[in-house]
Each structure stands twice: as structure tokens, then as C-alpha cells.
Amino acid sequence: MSVFMDLNLNYTTDKSRMRSLIETAAHLGFSTVAINHVFEPTAKKKQRTCCLCGNTCLCLPQGRSRPIRVLNRLTVVMSDSSHFRPNAAEYRGFDLLAVQPTTEKLFHAACMLYEVDIICVSVTEKLPFFFKRAPVNGAVGRGVVFEVSYSAAIRDSTRRRYTIANAVSLMESCRGKNVILSSAAEKPLEIRGPYDITNLGLLFGLSDADAKDAVSTTCRSVVLHAETRKLASGIIYTMKSCTESSTPAAKRAKPHLT
Amino acid sequence: MVRLKSRYLLCEVIVPDRRHLLLLDDRAVAASVREAVARVHGDYGAALCSSRFSVKYLNAHTGIVFLRFPKRCYKLLWSALPFITSIEARGQSIACFLNCLHVGGTIRTCQKFLIRYNTQQLHRMLPKCKNEEEKQQVKKSILKCTLTKGNRKGLDFPSDDDED
Numbered sequence: 130m131s132v133f134m135d136l137n138l139n140y141t142t143d144k145s146r147m148r149s150l151i152e153t154a155a156h157l158g159f160s161t162v163a164i165n166h167v168f169e170p171t172a173k174k175k176q177r178t179c180c181l182c183g184n185t186c187l188c189l190p191q192g193r194s195r196p197i198r199v200l201n202r203l204t205v206v207m208s209d210s211s212h213f214r215p216n217a218a219e220y221r222g223f224d225l226l227a228v229q230p231t232t233e234k235l236f237h238a239a240c241m242l243y244e245v246d247i248i249c250v251s252v253t254e255k256l257p258f259f260f261k262r263a264p265v266n267g268a269v270g271r272g273v274v275f276e277v278s279y280s281a282a283i284r285d286s287t288r289r290r291y292t293i294a295n296a297v298s299l300m301e302s303c304r305g306k307n308v309i310l311s312s313a314a315e316k317p318l319e320i321r322g323p324y325d326i327t328n329l330g331l332l333f334g335l336s337d338a339d340a341k342d343a344v345s346t347t348c349r350s351v352v353l354h355a356e357t358r359k360l361a362s363g364i365i366y367t368m369k370s371c372t373e374s375s376t377p378a379a380k381r382a383k384p385h386l387t
Numbered sequence: 388m389v390r391l392k393s394r395y396l397l398c399e400v401i402v403p404d405r406r407h408l409l410l411l412d413d414r415a416v417a418a419s420v421r422e423a424v425a426r427v428h429g430d431y432g433a434a435l436c437s438s439r440f441s442v443k444y445l446n447a448h449t450g451i452v453f454l455r456f457p458k459r460c461y462k463l464l465w466s467a468l469p470f471i472t473s474i475e476a477r478g479q480s481i482a483c484f485l486n487c488l489h490v491g492g493t494i495r496t497c498q499k500f501l502i503r504y505n506t507q508q509l510h511r512m513l514p515k516c517k518n519e520e521e522k523q524q525v526k527k528s529i530l531k532c533t534l535t536k537g538n539r540k541g542l543d544f545p546s547d548d549d550e551d
Contacts, residue, residue, distance in 0.1 A: 153401070157486055283470055286426075317403065318472070322486035325469045332466045 131341070133323040134161040134348035136202065136225065136247070137278055137311035146316070153317040155197040161352065163200040163225055165313070170205070200224040200352070204249060207235050225355045227276065233258035240264035240273065246355045247274055247309070250299050252281045252292040260302035269307045272354045274347055275299055278313035279321070279329055296333035305339040309347050393439060394461040397489040397497045398468070400450040407481045408450050413442040415476035416452055420468065427467040435460045443494065449505075452485070453497060461490075 138150055147164070154162045202225035220226055227247035230236040239248050241264055248268065250256070268275070277296045281288040300308070310330055314320045321329075323344050330340025400416075402408055420440070425433040435457070443453040456464050468487065473480045488504060491497040509525055 149403075156401070279469075283472060289427075289470075318482055318484055321469045321484065322488075324487050325465075325485075328462060328466045328487075329469055331462060 131345040132161070132349060133159050133344050134163075134352070135159045135311050135320065135344075136161075136163040136200075136309060136348055136351065137165045137276065137313050138162050138320075139313055139315045140164050140166045141315060149317045150314060150320070151197060151199060153320055157320060157322045159197065159323065160195070161198040161200065161348070163202040165202045165204055165227075166223070167204045167206065170207075170209075202227060202247075204229055204247075207231060207239075210235060210238060221359075224359075225351065226358075231257070237261075237264045240268035241271075244358060245273060246351050246358065247276045249276045249278070250295050252278055252295055253288055255291055256295050256298070260299055262302055265302045269303060272307075272350070274307045274309050274351050275303060276309050276311055277333065278311050279326065280312040280314045280319040283319055283321075293333065300334040305335045307347060308335065308339070308343050309351065310340075310343045311348075391439075392458040392492065393455050394458050395443065395491045395494055395497045396454045396456060396461070396465060396468075396487055397491065397501060398452045398454060398485045398487050400452060400474070400483050401486055402450070402481060402483040407479075407483070409447050410476045410479060410481060411445060411447050411450075411474065412476060413445045413452075415474055416445060417442045419471055419474045420454065423471045424464055424467040427470050428463065432464065432467060436464060440464070451501065453494065458492075465490075 135154055138147075138154065141147060151162060201223045203220060203223040204227040206229045208231045225247065226245045227249055228239050228243060228245045229249040229251055230239045231251070236248070236258060239245060265275075277292070277299065279292065282292040283289075310326050310333075312320050312326075326344050327337075327340045330343050331337070333340075335343060400408065400411065417440075420442075421433065421436050424436050428435075439455065439457040441455050443455050445452050465487065468485050471483075471485055473482045475481075489497055489500040491500065513522065513525055
């Protein structure tokens, strides 16, 4: 039974809604979810606290014995290269870092240089730039993944066309590797089960095996990549047992260039 | 020997409010699936749906549906299911979504999976039971779940079986 993860659940201030969102994800069979805090630098800059609802919701995912694991994630919507400052102190509180570039230069820089784990492909509008092979291959070599989120497609018909169009053009350049599919769900009714998402991946142009990987193995490699990114920046990362800190490096499939 | 093969999709209808589940009936579910397929895949999808698609079984208490699709195109029709956001039943629009649990070639394999799945659900409910009587009921239901030859006994569960 593979491990399914949904790495994009939108953060809302309504605690009961967050709780029901996580419970639905657990019921559907996801073993790990990540709460996404979207940060737009053009808006008033305010430091968001990343504490969850006490982490007391120990819901068991379907078919598993350990409670669902909830991670923190930050997405920075970048329209300018000064918006994302690497090694900023605020980013330490988050487990996963994602960036959503809006221009071609930023996309290139994000793929090759920035220390992020996930690059989001926007689904709400037609992309103003095309994907070139060179930065995409660079990102794949570094272990950075591309993310397509599907809940906009469920809500709205025009967004559905943009989602499919952007996803298909992404798959052409990256050949189906290093892609994750996730919901950007705000309500519990917008999440879908892992097998349904695998099937949606077929609509986007992935093959059967790649589509299943997009929900399971690639997500897991993102989480491990994020852990090694934390270790590599030189902070002391306390873990429960001292043997665990060496396993992420051994389990990683691709070498990580610091 | 030429045989017309189908795929049976075992789905669960998930609603935020369990009382709305009782309003469902198989024609409503079939209509909403057809409408979603037509919306997503257009006339081609609607045409594929018209030949051998049907709702084979619906359990309003637990929200389990068996859908039958022809084998040639079941993946395409399956890919339209995530886009269902509501089902029209008895004049009301119930907000829900379908979660696919299992794909099988025959109803019997789906039944076997359903029995294992329901047994797992009951096992998960056991620690949550509030008093001894509920515990006894749940344990009895677990022991009753067997697929005896030729009858669908395992599918008739007491309606208290998943109150989580």
C-alpha cells in the first residue's frame, strides 16, 4: 500500500474548517498533508504564525496505524526577484518552501538557483511564458518538483481549461518526471481521493506509472528534500533519535547540490 | 469466446451531513454522472456513457455505489468523476463528492473488497465506542461479515456501522 500525500491544503483562519479538512484527507487515505500559507509580498507584510490547531487531531488515515502527519508549507507568489530572500529567518518555521513565479526570468531563476522544494504552476490564468527544456532539466537535476493543483478545475469551468492547458504544456517539457498533483482545497468538499487524482493525472498527459508517482513517491521525495534543505543550511535540527538524521541522505534518489 | 467485458467501480459518496445520504437514489446518481461526463468530455463522453453505463447498487445508509462502465473507455469516464460537486435528488441539491475505492472486473470481486473494507471500518470504530453495548454490536457485525456462496449477506449491515 503506497503512501499518498496531499501537499497543498489552503490555510484558513477557521479552525473547525481546517480540522474537518484534515479529517477528510485522513478518511480518504492520505498519510501526510501540508497546510499551505500563501504569502504575497505586495500585500501588507505581516509575519504569519504557523502553529496549527494544537495538533491534537490524531485522525487515522484509512488503512494505516499511525496518525496523519501535518506539515507546514509556505508559498511565495513572486512577481519580482526581491520577493524571495533565501535563508530568511521567517522561512525556518516552515517544513516546505514553494515559490510561484509569474515571469519567465523568475521561473528560470527559481529552477536553477533558489533553494525551494516546489515550484507552483499557476492554474488560474494562461501562463505568460512557455516552459523551456533547459531550466526544467536543471530543476529536475536539483530535485525540485513542479506542482499542479486541481481544485480550481473542480470549482470553475474556465479555470478547468487553464489548468489542463498549463498542465499539458508542463508535462511536455518535463516528460512526466518530478511532478506532483495536489489540491489547493479550502473546503473539505474539494479534496479528492488518491486514485481519482491519479486518474486526473492521465487527463493531464502523464502515463499510468507517472500519475501514481505524482501522488506518492514524488511527494515523499519532496518531503525528504525539504528535510535535507533544513540540514544543509547549518541549523541544528533536533530529532528524537540520533540515527534518523542520517537516513534522509541515504534515502534520497537524486544528489542534492547545496 | 467473445465476451463483453465491463469494469465495476466501487465508489463512496462523501457528504458533510449524513442525513442527506438517505435522499439518494440510483437514478439521481446516474443522472449526475452522465451530466458530469457530458460537461467534461462533451458529446464524445456522453455517447460513450449511453451504451453500457449503469448504477448497479446503491446503499443509501453507507453511501456505497457500484458503477458499471464498459472496459474500453472506463478510464476516460472515471476521469470525469472528480468533477462531480453535487447530486440532484428529490428536488434538493446535495453537495458531495465521489471517492473511488476499487476497480474490479466483476461484481463479485468488488463485493469481496467491500466486505474487507467494511470490516476495516468496523475495526476502526471499535476503539471509538462509547459504551459496552455498542462494542458488542460492532463485534457482532464484524463476525457477521462473510461472503456466503450465492447471496449478498455481507452487504446488509446495520445502519449504525459507521458513525464516525
